[in-house]
Amino acid sequence: MAERADLFAASLAVNYSDIEAAALRLKQQAHRTPVLSSRTVNQRTGAQVFFKAENFQRTGSFKFRGAYNALAQLPTEQKQRGVITYSSGNHAQALALAGQLLAVPITVVMPQDAPAVKQAATRGYGAEVVLYDRAKVVREELGTSLAQTCGLTLIPPYDHPDVVAGQGTTAKELFEAVGPLDLLLVCCGGGGLLSGCAIAAKSLAPACQVIGVEPELADDATRSFHSKQLQTVHNPNTIADGARTPCLGKVTFPLVLHYVDDLVTVSEGGIVRSLRLLWERLKIVVEPTGALAAAALLEAVVQAPNQRVGVILSGGNVDLSQMGQLFGGEI
């Protein structure tokens, strides 16, 4: 683990040239996702809004960018031994596909109660899924232990420089597509997407304000940002499941402090209303976490009249049965 310790020695582990290098690696592999706009949203917000639609990314979220970028850079020997991660969400599927493309055996540690559809999707990309009892086991410890025992390399969901650099290609593409922006809104779970996008923004459009968005119920990064001390949250009951991470990481926290201008939170009701608007008006399937950044603008937590605003829609992986319950009642 000496390598990991070294990585964290530098307080800012990623810079824009890492994102440029990631973009080259991803060029033939990741989708250059479309940028969408909506008259309704522009009228309602008074801004000119550009949605970067990562719900159309391979495996349904931006996570493929970071997973592939990290996996592709491993030495051959580590690739042959295999890679492990802990995730019940989008990173699992993303790493599984990256492993399939790069012929790297992937093991994913998931809680026993992870949705069957997510287990199946991860196995569908050829990964091995190891289930654990959430009440008895800490996933990070199980992952680390399995990695050591089996000689596997751990690629965590967000707290890794190559993962951050990969996620930053999302904002790079957005700026390349639409030019400078006044404001960029990015959802925040562990801070991988947020910090990567902030690095790209400050390099490509230095005047652009970058604001991270969390659920009110999972506001650890917002508190960490304002107090400059790492804060945590425990199993927050937000529908934005990608933002249930306990805290920013050793790699991402310093980057967020350095590159991000502010963090704000949105209510659960605001997330659902925004989700509904994206589905009904833009006709796209976005997952609750994917609607966080949009919610900040649509709920007027952030106001940006007459500004050019980028909004990252981070993913679109939903269980339609659950969504059905969400939308089935009146909101």
Add this chain to the structure above:
Amino acid sequence: MAERADLFAASLAVNYSDIEAAALRLKQQAHRTPVLSSRTVNQRTGAQVFFKAENFQRTGSFKFRGAYNALAQLPTEQKQRGVITYSSGNHAQALALAGQLLAVPITVVMPQDAPAVKQAATRGYGAEVVLYDRAKVVREELGTSLAQTCGLTLIPPYDHPDVVAGQGTTAKELFEAVGPLDLLLVCCGGGGLLSGCAIAAKSLAPACQVIGVEPELADDATRSFHSKQLQTVHNPNTIADGARTPCLGKVTFPLVLHYVDDLVTVSEGGIVRSLRLLWERLKIVVEPTGALAAAALLEAVVQAPNQRVGVILSGGNVDLSQMGQLFGGEI
């Protein structure tokens, strides 16, 4: 009504030059909707499938094309007097927006029990909505009566040459985007989209087979096509509400007979399964009628191994509360 009688005198009221003219009229007004593809769909069907995503069209369906094309060609005097239609669905919103853009007063006759969200959307584009009691009144008669009494021009939902020509621009754009196809699948309600697209297909790619797709529960056009006699259906209980029309029209039936190669039907379960796949895998919101053409391929009613297949996704206007109930249970 002498003009309408003249229009129907020619058995084939629309040709490809009408579609070319419609495309010019629509150029600055309609979206050139994207063409989507899906590895999952290609793998599952063995075909190379190109989805023309009219759910991203203005007002959420292809209907805007025909409505605008028809309205734009009215003489100034008729525009000033105003236009009326009967529709509780996508044509109402489409004509309402076209009226807003062309400064033509629009009246829409809707049943009292039409969903509030559709009434609101139609009013939102500035149209006047006249409600009637479905049990007591025949909408065509009310529409015609109001048109005569108030001097309004009637633009019906599908049985009008200019409407058909407008809808045909959908297929024109698809061929322009992806080149020749072996097969084109189009949903069929009143036959406006189907006949328009078939005319375009036979002109731009003469070898392309064109197949219309209906719900099993609303198979009037399929029976009409095979018997060559106009058949009807009464209030069919299909979730594909855009295909609940009683029969093909005087304009569309001859066109369908002349230009279309076959019509097939899909089950309600097949529609829901296809809808679910489009939402979950393509991450797009499509309405049940919009999934009909895809269902024919995905349910293997039509098989096209190694063929290049165009599929029109006709619209994306859904009531999420209803969809929630649909997807809320296991399918």
